[in-house]
Amino acid sequence: MPETPPPSVAPLAIGCVPASPIGRDVDAALRAFFVAMPKVELHCHLLGTVRKETFLDLVAKYDAPLERAEIEAFYTRGERPVGVLRVLRALEDYLLMTPEDLRRITYEYLEDAARESVRHAEFFWNPTATIRDGRLPYAKAVAGILQGMEEAEADFGISSLLTPSIDREAPAEEAVFMVEEMIAHPHPKVVGIGIDYREDNRPPEMFAKAYALAKEHGLRTTAHAGEFGMPWTNVAMAIDTIGVDRVDHGYTIIDNPELAQDYAARGLVFTIVPTNSYYLRTLDHERWALDHPIRRMAEMGLKLHPNSDDPTLHQVTPAGAWQLLYSHLGLELSQLREMMLNGIEGSWASEDQRAQWSATWPGEFDALLAQVRGV
């Protein structure tokens, strides 16, 4: 087993979210616990993981038309974050041109995740803008990402799966094309699809054909739904019309408690993001922690799993996402232990791998926590 770097215990940049009236202190030992506890990450976008120095390198490499002030703004999280989509588009339009660029950002993401004890990552990448007009063909682009995944596994012991994700701002035919490319170039580490980018007026059912094709070919499915305040009907559509295996975000399901109860009973896993820009922008900062839908989702018994989403842009890390649930949103450590298991359950890793994690991680979690408590 290759040596994994020792966990870093840098203090979480708490400035990424408002102070919480229900907040709890996190001392260095507890912070180290959040870093060291074994975890999977199921909801992270490759382009939202790019280190600032790598972004600057790519700007220089391609002489991209981006001002330094603009780049600084990309990596500054304001009090009312404006969202990260324009940064992701800049990467697609100017900065990720070769398989090597994609290999590099994949390797660096997985290196950073492994440093915080992410043992397995399933991450999104939107092929559409990159493969459009043959700029970088799908198979070549994916080869670069897969190489980064293999190198990171060899160097840091982190396993990973790539989830190509539908760009819902693009026409539905481009989503079908993405899935056709996946079918034409299958790989055991590319086992499912997702959908993201701006959800307004782009409900999941618009992409039903691409999803149906994916399922027909045995691919797993997930969908961003109920993000950006979009109604609970989008969540219901993703689950009941498209038939996704898990849901990304899904916050507005709290507006239909009856249906939420049903999804809780069915055991659907929701990948949640405590640093979600929409709620930071729209909820009263005094009440952000109190009114955050994640708290209500937990009360409703939904199976939740916290994630970093766009870590370098949200100024959070995988461990930070877990910590925020405890320190800011007031969830209990016993609930986080359940969420660790939800992550394993929701993962698309092999049965054997998941069984092995389920058998060993709870004991690891308990032993690490006992150290913090000095027992």
Ligand SMILES: [Zn+2]
């Ligand atoms: Zn996301």
